[in-house]
Amino acid sequence: MCDTARVHLLPGLATPDDFAGATVVVVDILRATTTIVYALAAGATRVVPLLSIEEAAARAQTLGEAAVLGGERGGRKIEGFHLGNSPDEYTPASVSGRTVVFTTTNGTRAMEQCRQARQVLIGSFANFSATCRELSQAERVEILCAGTDGQITREDVLFAGAVIDDLMRARAVLVNDQAEIAADAWRSVQRDFASLKPLAETLRSSVGGRNLIEIGHERDIAIAAEIDKFDLVAELRLKPWEIVSR
């Protein structure tokens, strides 16, 4: 049962020690963690998140045919990679039964901070309820927002707030101020839902949303805003360093 939950609005606002022994949720709604969930839902056997393009390319080479190289720099597909960072590129035809070797600017970097955690989950609106269900069993929850290039991003804060809100509804949970701020942000957006302003519209005006619109990936915003598309828990297994679904 969850007793304590904290939010870290940016990797720079936390240290690896903050995550030692905890269940951590890494969040990069636009788009790394959303895309990883889509890849697993499409039947990828695992996603291997790596920091650099060189490291990813080398790993894919050792895996040969079994590997699909995916990710972005500056939001765009990396030269020589099979796929970019749009969730809907990850289909059964492109990834089923294969290993996705994946590198992104902020999302995979945030994961590196969690090596001392007890358990690491990959969170997105696409697998929101499944993630919350898993977290309700954890004693101590830490939510790590990836942000964008050192800036806090609204979409990650909203997801963190939605999780905190869910945990608090179930029982009294001790939270930090960043969690309160995130939950307040989520509740105010929920009031907008009542006036029929969809989440996608809110995400469009965030830093991440504006960046995507600028580079022609506007469609990804609506995809990332769809809640509970999959009933899937995505877990980063630390020892083999691979994300698998269950």
Ligand code: MLT
């Ligand atoms: C990241 O990890 O930096 C992002 O997901 C960026 C993007 O999708 O463009």
